Amino acid sequence: MHLLTDEVKGFLSNSSMIRRMFEAGIELKKQYGAENVYDFSLGNPDLPPPPEIKAAMQELTDVSDQPFAFGYMPNAGEVSARAALAKLVSKEQNMPVPPENIIVTCGAAGGINAFFRAVLNRGDEVICPAPYFVEYGFYAGNFGGILKPVPARKDFSLDIDALSAAINANTRAVILNSPNNPTGKIYTRSELAAVAELLRDARRKFGRMIYIVADEPYRFLNFDRVEIPSLLDLYDGSVAIGSFSKSLSLPGERIGYIAVSPKLDNSGELLGALTLTNRILGFVNAPVVAQKLIAKCWDCQVDLDIYRRRRDAMAKVLTDAGIKFIMPQGAFYFFPESPTADEKIFVQALLKERVLAVPGSGFGAPGYFRLAFCVSEKNICDSAESFKLAAAAVR
Amino acid sequence: MHLLTDEVKGFLSNSSMIRRMFEAGIELKKQYGAENVYDFSLGNPDLPPPPEIKAAMQELTDVSDQPFAFGYMPNAGEVSARAALAKLVSKEQNMPVPPENIIVTCGAAGGINAFFRAVLNRGDEVICPAPYFVEYGFYAGNFGGILKPVPARKDFSLDIDALSAAINANTRAVILNSPNNPTGKIYTRSELAAVAELLRDARRKFGRMIYIVADEPYRFLNFDRVEIPSLLDLYDGSVAIGSFSKSLSLPGERIGYIAVSPKLDNSGELLGALTLTNRILGFVNAPVVAQKLIAKCWDCQVDLDIYRRRRDAMAKVLTDAGIKFIMPQGAFYFFPESPTADEKIFVQALLKERVLAVPGSGFGAPGYFRLAFCVSEKNICDSAESFKLAAAAVR
Numbered sequence: 001m002h003l004l005t006d007e008v009k010g011f012l013s014n015s016s017m018i019r020r021m022f023e024a025g026i027e028l029k030k031q032y033g034a035e036n037v038y039d040f041s042l043g044n045p046d047l048p049p050p051p052e053i054k055a056a057m058q059e060l061t062d063v064s065d066q067p068f069a070f071g072y073m074p075n076a077g078e079v080s081a082r083a084a085l086a087k088l089v090s091k092e093q094n095m096p097v098p099p100e101n102i103i104v105t106c107g108a109a110g111g112i113n114a115f116f117r118a119v120l121n122r123g124d125e126v127i128c129p130a131p132y133f134v135e136y137g138f139y140a141g142n143f144g145g146i147l148k149p150v151p152a153r154k155d156f157s158l159d160i161d162a163l164s165a166a167i168n169a170n171t172r173a174v175i176l177n178s179p180n181n182p183t184g185k186i187y188t189r190s191e192l193a194a195v196a197e198l199l200r201d202a203r204r205k206f207g208r209m210i211y212i213v214a215d216e217p218y219r220f221l222n223f224d225r226v227e228i229p230s231l232l233d234l235y236d237g238s239v240a241i242g243s244f245s246k247s248l249s250l251p252g253e254r255i256g257y258i259a260v261s262p263k264l265d266n267s268g269e270l271l272g273a274l275t276l277t278n279r280i281l282g283f284v285n286a287p288v289v290a291q292k293l294i295a296k297c298w299d300c301q302v303d304l305d306i307y308r309r310r311r312d313a314m315a316k317v318l319t320d321a322g323i324k325f326i327m328p329q330g331a332f333y334f335f336p337e338s339p340t341a342d343e344k345i346f347v348q349a350l351l352k353e354r355v356l357a358v359p360g361s362g363f364g365a366p367g368y369f370r371l372a373f374c375v376s377e378k379n380i381c382d383s384a385e386s387f388k389l390a391a392a393a394v395r
Numbered sequence: 396m397h398l399l400t401d402e403v404k405g406f407l408s409n410s411s412m413i414r415r416m417f418e419a420g421i422e423l424k425k426q427y428g429a430e431n432v433y434d435f436s437l438g439n440p441d442l443p444p445p446p447e448i449k450a451a452m453q454e455l456t457d458v459s460d461q462p463f464a465f466g467y468m469p470n471a472g473e474v475s476a477r478a479a480l481a482k483l484v485s486k487e488q489n490m491p492v493p494p495e496n497i498i499v500t501c502g503a504a505g506g507i508n509a510f511f512r513a514v515l516n517r518g519d520e521v522i523c524p525a526p527y528f529v530e531y532g533f534y535a536g537n538f539g540g541i542l543k544p545v546p547a548r549k550d551f552s553l554d555i556d557a558l559s560a561a562i563n564a565n566t567r568a569v570i571l572n573s574p575n576n577p578t579g580k581i582y583t584r585s586e587l588a589a590v591a592e593l594l595r596d597a598r599r600k601f602g603r604m605i606y607i608v609a610d611e612p613y614r615f616l617n618f619d620r621v622e623i624p625s626l627l628d629l630y631d632g633s634v635a636i637g638s639f640s641k642s643l644s645l646p647g648e649r650i651g652y653i654a655v656s657p658k659l660d661n662s663g664e665l666l667g668a669l670t671l672t673n674r675i676l677g678f679v680n681a682p683v684v685a686q687k688l689i690a691k692c693w694d695c696q697v698d699l700d701i702y703r704r705r706r707d708a709m710a711k712v713l714t715d716a717g718i719k720f721i722m723p724q725g726a727f728y729f730f731p732e733s734p735t736a737d738e739k740i741f742v743q744a745l746l747k748e749r750v751l752a753v754p755g756s757g758f759g760a761p762g763y764f765r766l767a768f769c770v771s772e773k774n775i776c777d778s779a780e781s782f783k784l785a786a787a788a789v790r
Binding site for chain 1: 396397398399400403404406407437439440441442443444446448449452453455456459460461462463464465466467468500501502504505506507508509512513514515516530533534537538539598602603604644645646647648649659661664665667668671672674675676677678679680682683684685686
């Protein structure tokens with residue numbers, strides 16, 4: 001007797017490669033000791049939360065025996081959290097975004113699900129440049145949507161012609177993740193303006209709204225201080241999604257937001273719908289502890305320099321091993337070319353040398369592999385010999 | 396240009412009556428002062444969390460400047476939280492339930508959504524006795540399921556014949572909420588055994604699994620210490636869903652669980668699917684702060700006697716006003732008969748007397764209204780005159 005839907009049963013048999021690496025890592029660490037394993041598989045920030053978080057936690061603790069200390073709140077979020085987010089988003093997007101345009105969500109993942117629930121009809125397509133964060137396919141699929149990956153150019157910049165060719169009467173949204181997981185690419189103003197122009201044409205042609213979802217949880221991880229243009233400003237039908245998982249090292253507490261472009265006509269309708277879908281998907285409201293933390297700590301962040309030094313160390317390790325890569329401008333990933341056509345062979349060779357990486361197939365880009373540099377600089381430097389040995393083994 | 400799907404647009408135009416009452420309440424409290432408004436509209440527990448929560452928060456605060464203090468964790472939940480939940484669930488269900496059978500969720504609402512995502516095909520039906528918690532319809536509808544309410548008997552017990560008649564080839568689950576919101580009813584062993592028997596027959600007849608979802612966030616609110624039988628024990632195809640929103644006054648922090656019956660054949664498949672759907676719906680994992688709190692405080696709870704005294708006070712208020720009701724055995728709601736056939740007229744009359752209640756239509760039971768007694772005993776007693784005046788006004 002079938003316990004699951006066929007769809008979900010299919011998902012299980014293709015269980016996440018990232019997760020399998022995670023499990024292999026646990027075994028290796030038991031065997032060799034954690035310091036002798038180079039685990040670049042997971043984007044789980046290892047930096048402690050900034051000290052302001054501890055102070056804010058103490059304030060919360062002091063009142064945690066009071067009525068309503070952890071009470072229900074408006075589904076869109078606490079007034080103080082929305083006000084803080086409005087300040088953050090206005091600064092980041094370089095345009096005034098009022099608190100009413102912001103819904104506090106259960107991380108970026110919760111925000112994207114709430115958005116797709118509100119706007120996707122069955123069969124609607126969501127375009128995204130590949131390589132891409134593989135969860136997007138699930139998020140669209142939860143509500144009958146279909147993810148349509150479109151290969152980026154060789155340098156990971158947007159292929160505007162390919163995106164244009166992918167748009168049709170079923171297109172409902174384009175999801176753009178910048179800085180990008182897994183490539184570290186930051187899209188330029190001219191690339192984004194070209195997408196906006198495409199979509200304005202397509203809306204006229206097909207007579208329906210086509211959204212841009214600007215997924216920006218890595219916005220603060222911008223190593224070279226290049227411009228990260230505001231899609232909220234460039235395109236009226238855009239929403240920006242963010243999270244504090246990386247900037248405040250709070251991934252387990254699940255806190256993020258969705259901001260609707262102030263340029264959108266009738267934006268109140270979309271915001272009302274997001275408030276409702278945030279409720280009915282079972283989030284009800286974003287976790288209250290995290291809401292109170294970001295209300296106080298919205299303008300804090302972990303030390304970017306630490307990540308920048310790690311990036312530079314990792315670049316040297318790869319270069320010394322003769323592995324080709326494009327230097328990531330942001331986020332905390334490298335997405336190098338595999339020295340073998342089938343990157344899974346190289347990932348196995350790395351595993352033999354106690355290096356954990358994720359095959360690019362898991363991101364819609366075979367022939368590459370992903371390294372997350374959420375580990376110490378020393379650990380990165382210590383992995384140099386292992387990369388050389390693995391590369392030599394497959395050449 | 397349509398911003399939303401037609402379905403979601405429809406939801407918005409029927410926005411929650413509970414929410415409208417909430418807004419009317421804010422206005423009344425501004426005008427007359429909070430102590431002169433009798434707000435029985437929302438199930439937002441007013442008791443402070445038990446003192447053990449403050450101690451557990453302090454422990455968390457002390458380590459909140461450490462790496463991974465709020466880190467990612469397995470999608471099914473922290474080992475310590477699942478172990479604590481296994482102890483709680485085993486005790487409550489009076490049978491051994493191992494940690495592997497438990498997924499930590501974003502409240503009960505998150506648990507039900509994760510479950511429906513795993514098992515509902517488009518067009519599948521979910522049966523529930525009416526009156527019922529109106530969000531169930533949304534939870535099923537999120538994944539193409541259809542809620543099929545079946546009226547309970549006049550005393551709010553289960554109508555086994557009516558349930559039997561409602562089952563067909565599309566039936567995928569029956570959701571039973573005991574103690575019940577809004578009626579306060581606790582289903583007896585013989586009622587639940589009859590449902591289990593029905594479903595065993597229907598499974599044979601239709602050749603598909605039919606689940607029971609035992610939604611039990613009010614399990615600890617059992618005023619007369621009657622038996623709350625274990626559906627996990629009575630029926631192999633059952634899951635029990637619980638939450639700490641009421642027992643620990645933590646509704647805003649969103650913490651609950653889903654426990655799969657240890658009697659289910661191949662339960663690992665369902666548990667694997669729930670781990671996946673919990674992840675892909677955007678919960679990723681239940682909020683980490685709450686997981687750490689329940690790992691320590693799973694066997695604590697707010698003082699039941701306070702709620703019992705309120706129940707008795709509310710019963711007296713209603714009796715004195717000549718309003719008919721069935722005494723709730725559990726949860727913190729009354730669901731009395733309206734003195735007028737159209738209960739919305741009576742709810743308006745109550746509003747004139749500064750009493751906030753929710754029409755029964757919002758629970759699939761016109762002619763009734765719901766009162767949540769999450770307010771002080773004094774406030775309940777003070778409302779006596781208002782109930783009398785409102786009842787007199789409509790007679």
